[in-house]
Amino acid sequence: MVYQATASAPVNIACIKYWGKRDTKLILPTNDSLSVTLDQDHLRSTTTSRADPSFTKDRLWLNGTEEEIKPNGRTATCIAEMKRLRADLEAEKPNEPKLSQFYVHIASKNNFPTAAGLASSASGFAALVKSLASLYQLPSTPSELSLIARQGSGSACRSLFGGFVAWEMGSSPDGSDSLAVEIAPREHWPEIHALICVVSDDKKGTSSTSGMQRTVETSTLLQHRIKHVVPERMKVISEAIKKRDFNTFAKITMQDSNQFHAVALDTDPPIFYMNDVSRAIISLIVEYNRVSVDAGGPLKAAYTYDAGPNAVIYTLKENVKEIVELVVNYFPQANQFKDPFGLFGSDGVQGNVVTGFNTAVAKPFGVGAVKNLIHTRVGDGPRTLGPEESLLGVEGLP
Template identity: 55%
Template sequence: MKIVTAVAPVNIAVIKYWGKRDETLILPINDSISATLSLEHMCAKTSIVCSPDLTETKFWLNGELQPTDSKRFQNCLREIKKLVNPNLEYLSWNLSICSENNFPTAAGLASSAAGYACLVYALAKIYEINGNISSIARMGSGSACRSIFGGWVRWQMGNTTDGSDSLAVQIAPETHWPEMRVLVLVVNDKTKTYSSTSGMKTSVETSTLLKHRAANIVPQRTKEMITAIKNKDYKTFAKLTMQDSNQFHAVCLDTYPPCFYLNDTSRAIIELIHFYNQNKGETKVAYTFDAGPNACLYLLEKDVAEVIAMINYVFPPTSLKSDYFKGDTVPSKKLD
């Protein structure tokens, strides 16, 4: 019998991935960039048992048995098994996979990114595979390929049809920008109404803004973002992050029928942050929103206390829960 347990954190994109050119291989229409949070808070944890005594392969997520015939699960397992030494005696043994997230699942908080990164990493450990497994994690959930690495990560869209060059690379390690913090404001922890898969598909089919974004905006913005991260240029980083989040949600509105991921509270947070930055005479905090109403704020350690106080004042804690993550790159310590 073999047993492995792995933990993988979520990543929060500052240049968003939105739109696939290949639905099966999960190949994107643009590059994306994210920071992987530290391991202490928003994580997926996966344990795998591989044993000749198991009569079938089973997969539990947050205590609920999941279908193992899902295309994404099967794709990951198949691609991992392709890399395994065919003589490995336990290659044919069944698996018992148990995964859990310590934060709301499918609420637009990158749970699938952490989940699939963790699953693929744990499978790679069970079968003793080395090398860049990010393109396999990508087949579970696109953004999962970025959670394979810590620190600042770029998912290169690649241009082959087989997806062999569509993988994540680290731009800078977790130690690079130690002052950076992420605050996650949970506006709503319920499962989102439109999955990112169906939202993306409809955007690709109907949004002309998405085509313009992928062809004319993201390539240049990606270069600028990499330079800003490398130079620890917070002002440029913050502006690009907010512009990219806003453009992603503009694409969602340009989609027909539209996907509404932000709600009134999300929009109030956006207004508040611009008001706050303007009032301070400099950019102190940047927001970004994934496919859901919850806000992720990127800010520097020195500004965390005041920003939390300001948020708690405007949105008293009963109406908005705030978590403060402190750690290595984009770090983790909870404020109660």
């Protein structure tokens, strides 16, 4: 008998940023956060887990290379927590095989290159937890599984749901109420699309984990953010999502990205995640919105940046074409735009700029400043996949 399961999980990009832990071991945050789950058809992690009495230790392979599972590290914690849930189930159902006592082999891969500069820890830990939940046949809800994925990487807890997801910080010292909840499923607002601008970056940046700890220790602005800014923004953006009010959604998303980078700057020593290319993209989006607002219209796009220079631009489907044209005008592409939604005909992207746009807001960059453009949209939560998607061979090795 082979005990094995394969699952995939999506990437999520926050509109209200998680930045700061009140408990670094349990990964309990200093504020609530909220994200949009992106479509797994374009970006996902896939993980296969197998339990077998012949295995001699827990082992993990990422994109084909074996990684050490550090004792008491984040991966070890997630595996131990999942085995604990399985042991509870076995105690209730004595006829179930004792999978909780077997070691596991876990193989995981991303369908996007790590070099793309996109964080893979969120989708990676969500896929790990989901594949173990399927292997162990656990009845756990996505929120229950989010409690465990959170201990792998904070933002991973939000990848247990599709659509629009909040991570409630909770108040319990044991972390039992620090979990993800669905604000709305993707079907509620499928017109939300995202354009990821992969920005070239040579220098090794500050990791989220160490960066946010330094911010907690040194930034006074973070304290203001936690107490007086995030609670109100969570309410307003959740309402905006429920009402499909893109103007408010965009306003809050941009403000919160700005404040996250402001608390990074307020850290001692300061942390810079955005670069000149990131800031030029902000200028383009601000001017693009100004043209709409001056004509009496709403905001049409929102930029947001995580702990690196890549831009994620949220917009409605109807505006994606204009935005791709605009970005390509300033950031010429070496490769043809991969057009998954068929927005462009055979002529491809022309680099057109909307009427009334003040082209002086940014200077044009050379080829390669924006390495790649990925067009995706709001997506669904983790999926359990069939055996044909397995990443482990008959011997239980990749």
